[in-house]
Amino acid sequence: MASRKPVSAEKTLLTAVSHHRAGRLEQAKKLYQDILSGQPHHADANHNLGVIKMQQHQAAAALPYLLKALESQPGNGHYWLDYIEALHLSGETGVARQTFLDACTKGLSGPEATALATRLGMTSHHTAAPSSAEIDTLLRTFNEGQIDAATSHARKLTHQYPDHAFGWQVLAAALQHAGHHAEALPAAQRAAALAPDSATAQYNLGVIHSQLGHPTEAETHFLKSLSLQ
Structure with missing residues (x-):
């Protein structure tokens, strides 16, 4: 059978x-x-x-x-x-x-x-966080490659919500994309400080340090990123 x-x-x-x-x-x-x-x-x-x-x-x-x-x-x-x-x-x-x-x-x-x-x-004013509409608009602008507009919008969010990581993360990414690595570094550092458990924030810091010729700092942040995943 x-x-x-x-x-x-x-x-x-x-x-x-x-x-x-x-x-x-x-x-x-x-x-x-x-x-x-x-x-x-x-x-x-x-x-x-x-x-x-x-x-x-x-x-x-x-x-x-x-x-x-x-x-x-x-x-x-x-x-x-x-x-x-x-x-x-x-x-x-x-x-x-x-x-x-x-x-x-x-x-x-x-x-x-x-x-x-x-x-x-995350849309409550009490959380001092950008609204979902603001987040969506900025991400769409960045993902469409409108880097100058995304940089401007991200700067606005960092002024409105200085203690929220999102604006700093996107600002660092936009500046990095435009080749402004030295200017991107403090924004990335601020994002990592506000989101200490974010593997992405640590990885981004590692990339920027690597681009700036800081291999020791880059390795430190890459390893920290791995430990948070």
């Missing part, structure tokens, strides 16, 4: 997603786990299993799965959004806010990001 051909991960995923969308969470969870038993870094299975954990009010348990998915596909905006949401729901709101800022510098934007910023309390 011929043996049954094993079901592919893709077919298993389709079945799992069908169960998931229909609200049959336990059936979906088992299938996602089956996929991960053979492919532990499968991005969709990790992400969707993390989402189920969140739906079952287990945000902290969701984090390892969501992080693994994000590490597999760092360009996936939905993975960033769900990971940050899980951080927030698990009580790590401070980390969630900083992760959100890091994600924004990597291109995260749009209505869902704006809504998440609101849930994180």
Whole structure:
């Protein structure tokens, strides 16, 4: 008698997603786990299993799965959004806010990001933080290559919100992009001081020091960036 051909991960995923969308969470969870038993870094299975954990009010348990998915596909905006949401729901709101800022510098934007910023309390005047609309406008300007406009806008944010890291991060990036490395350094240092747990801020400092011919300082910040990841 011929043996049954094993079901592919893709077919298993389709079945799992069908169960998931229909609200049959336990059936979906088992299938996602089956996929991960053979492919532990499968991005969709990790992400969707993390989402189920969140739906079952287990945000902290969701984090390892969501992080693994994000590490597999760092360009996936939905993975960033769900990971940050899980951080927030698990009580790590401070980390969630900083992760959100890091994600924004990597291109995260749009209505869902704006809504998440609101849930994180990043649009309140009491937080002395730029609004989600200001963040989105600056990121769009920078990502479209309008470096002079982005520099001007970032300077404005650093004056309005001097104790918030975001404006300083983008100002440093814009100045660095324009080749003004010496001017970018103090902005990057300010961003790192305001966001001491940001691996991105430390990495950016390392890059600028390297461009300025400061290998010892560059290595220090690169190593610190790695320790924060």
